[in-house]
Amino acid sequence: MIVQGKARRFKQDNDINTDYIISGRYKFKIQNPEELAQYVMEDLDPDFKNRYQKGDFIVAGKNFGCGSSREQAPQAIKYAKMGAVIAKSFARIFYRNSFNIGLLLIECDTDPIKENDELVLDLEKGVLKDITQNIDIIIKPLPAVMAKLLEDGGIINHFKKHGGFKL
DSSP states (O other): OEEEEEEEOOSOOSOOBHHHHSOHHHHTTOOOHHHHGGGTTTTTOTTHHHHOOTTOEEEOOSSBTBSOOOTHHHHHHHHTTOSEEEESOBOHHHHHHHHHHTOOEEESOOTTOOTTOEEEEETTTTEEEETTTTEEEEOOOOOHHHHHHHHHTSHHHHHHHHTSOOO
8 A cells, every 4th residue: 555645744743642633622512523624633733724635644753642542533633534644653542543443553763754745655565755855764564453454444344344353
């Protein structure tokens, strides 16, 4: 699988919590994930919805998705149609919730990536190519179970497709 888009970074790089991803003021008011997606990352960048395009990548540092375990945070990113979230590391519950709904997360060294860099992610080769800077970044391989969940569109679709959990 190959995904291409631009890097979208924020002034705060580490410890981007779920309330930054989707503010608490929307989590309980808005139930429709497509509507919720309009407010993704708003507290870190009020103009974010006007500067990202479908397929772009959220790029961050360590511990992305820390905080609450609510599924609205990965849902908002998925329904905003981001290509993936690329970070040095993810909070465990955010990581699991993301793959459960079919949101691609990539772990790698994000230090060289700058805002607006053009990126090409090649999952088969395990490489993130920064076209703008002409560098290749090796990504952490996806566990087989996570790759299968992504392929099937999340855990619910996986269960529907296979009648249970199967690799």
